[in-house]
Amino acid sequence: MRVEGNGLTRIDDPADPRIAEFRDIKERDLAGRRGRFIIEGTVVLRMAAAAHGAGAFEIEKILLLENRLDGVRDILATVPDDVPAYVASGGVLDAIAGFHLHRGILALGRRMAEPDLDSLIDTLPKKALVVAACGISNHDNIGAMFRNAAAFGADAVLLDETCCDPLYRKALRVSVGSVLSVPYARGGSILSLLERLAERGLSIWGLSPSGQSDLRDIPPESQGIVLVTGTEGEGLPDTVMNRFGTARISQRPGLDSLNAGMATGIALYEIARIQQKI
Amino acid sequence: MRVEGNGLTRIDDPADPRIAEFRDIKERDLAGRRGRFIIEGTVVLRMAAAAHGAGAFEIEKILLLENRLDGVRDILATVPDDVPAYVASGGVLDAIAGFHLHRGILALGRRMAEPDLDSLIDTLPKKALVVAACGISNHDNIGAMFRNAAAFGADAVLLDETCCDPLYRKALRVSVGSVLSVPYARGGSILSLLERLAERGLSIWGLSPSGQSDLRDIPPESQGIVLVTGTEGEGLPDTVMNRFGTARISQRPGLDSLNAGMATGIALYEIARIQQKI
Numbered sequence A, B: 001m002r003v004e005g006n007g008l009t010r011i012d013d014p015a016d017p018r019i020a021e022f023r024d025i026k027e028r029d030l031a032g033r034r035g036r037f038i039i040e041g042t043v044v045l046r047m048a049a050a051a052h053g054a055g056a057f058e059i060e061k062i063l064l065l066e067n068r069l070d071g072v073r074d075i076l077a078t079v080p081d082d083v084p085a086y087v088a089s090g091g092v093l094d095a096i097a098g099f100h101l102h103r104g105i106l107a108l109g110r111r112m113a114e115p116d117l118d119s120l121i122d123t124l125p126k127k128a129l130v131v132a133a134c135g136i137s138n139h140d141n142i143g144a145m146f147r148n149a150a151a152f153g154a155d156a157v158l159l160d161e162t163c164c165d166p167l168y169r170k171a172l173r174v175s176v177g178s179v180l181s182v183p184y185a186r187g188g189s190i191l192s193l194l195e196r197l198a199e200r201g202l203s204i205w206g207l208s209p210s211g212q213s214d215l216r217d218i219p220p221e222s223q224g225i226v227l228v229t230g231t232e233g234e235g236l237p238d239t240v241m242n243r244f245g246t247a248r249i250s251q252r253p254g255l256d257s258l259n260a261g262m263a264t265g266i267a268l269y270e271i272a273r274i275q276q277k278i
Helices: A016-022 A042-051 A070-076 A091-095 A117-122 A139-151 A170-172 A190-199 A238-244 A261-274 B017-023 B042-051 B070-076 B092-099 B115-124 B139-151 B168-175 B188-200 B239-244 B259-272
Strands: A007-010 A036-040 A057-065 A085-088 A104-113 A128-133 A157-159 A184-186 A202-205 A225-231 A247-248 B007-010 B035-040 B059-063 B085-088 B105-111 B129-131 B157-161 B184-186 B203-207 B224-231 B244-249
Touching: A007 B092, A016 A036, A016 A057, A016 A085, A016 A091, A016 A104, A036 A042, A036 A170, A036 A202, A042 A057, A042 A070, A042 A104, A042 B239, A057 A091, A085 A091, A104 A117, A117 A184, A117 A190, A128 A139, A128 A190, A128 A261, A139 A170, A139 A261, A139 B042, A139 B259, A190 A202, A190 A225, A190 A238, A202 A261, A225 A261, A261 B139, A261 B259, B017 B035, B017 B059, B017 B085, B017 B092, B017 B105, B035 B042, B035 B168, B042 B059, B042 B105, B085 B092, B092 B203, B115 B157, B115 B188, B129 B139, B129 B188, B129 B259, B139 B157, B139 B168, B139 B259, B188 B203, B188 B224, B203 B259, B224 B259
Parallel strands: A007 A085, A057 A085, A128 A157, A128 A225, A157 A184, A202 A225, A202 A247, B007 B085, B059 B085, B129 B157, B129 B224, B157 B184, B203 B224, B203 B244
Antiparallel strands: A036 A104, A057 A104, B035 B105, B059 B105
């Protein structure tokens, strides 16, 4: 077990360079900065610890409020001893973070090599369920997509180059750590991404209030199904709508379409049932 | 048509008492203050204009960025001339609001008499679909519930006394104005609220990952169905879980439950289909 002086170091100076990455975390977001990102809270730390060492993510250091230590002992026990863990008082921790950090649990994560889209596609099982997001820059929506992808057993999330990084603090938090468990790749245009999935025999369905098919009527294709979500305002580009199948979620007429995260969640729920994944 | 000097007044001084309610709107939330609330953006203003005069809500005044005026002329035309409308430059408007208000559209709404739970229940149709929320204090979740209630044709949203006011700025915004269109009542304990619905013959179903029935197997009761949602962490109290039917949303095992707004959305989608409302 880690104790102070043995795997656990006390921080008394908010300016201590060993915890510099946690300074003023609201003001600057580490996502994209050499793959570093901020982990917050017990649940996300647990997901990060589970992912650590599996190849995609690593925990670089941990910073805890002193009275939260006992609550995460079981997680710390699963993190190798060479990952530094620091503790601080509430006053010091708040001075580091730049605001009152009531959760009291922080860690610095690092994404290892960015996965390549083709190798990710190679890992997809038969009857795959994939989410493809186009232009989703809202951190809540990206987080919700990952959380729902995990809840309904999606095999991958693919983000086009205009989506935000899912490792942004808020996206990761809203995903309740699912960004660390659901395989994903990010980059390229939505059309090139979808073409590559179509070449592999996956069936592509763009979600839209004006979709041609009711979501419930999508057949359980043997190679798998890709659900494509666009932004709320713009929707999916015509190039996608004209090239692939389109599906709508039944709802009352004359209303604003559903929130992008919500639409993806309902579509995943529906297709996971059709594919007998849930 | 309103023009300056005729139904439209220019504001040059951020301290002008006529627009005092819009000052520093991020810092103080009007919800609950004599029923006043802040309307933001074109879509919510349009919903408020549609609700104005129908008895439940009123627009008291409107404040617009000067170059947004043309975009809302059609809405203004539906608002009686005795509702004052003000315009301001970007600099003045930002100084009033206390931050950069890129939407440039504000209004002050007022909720008329709080609806009484019993009279609201009296207005429910046969085969009603009702959402009952227990302890939902997160503004995003409350907003999402209303938006989904509108999307899937729910007849009412009932909030127990521990839920937040849905007229809070963020809740109203996230609902895309649906708080102004879906009938709702707020107050009382969740159990007393549900008992009154049960007395009227409605079938009560608590949503829970440990629910006894799969949501899809809920029969389309003739009097109607009430879906009860609790907070993510705590879930529904035992008093509710033991007294009424409970239903689960199929999902992958071993994961954190769905977000409360998301769970309500999926449940509404499913039950609206069972009731053939969508």
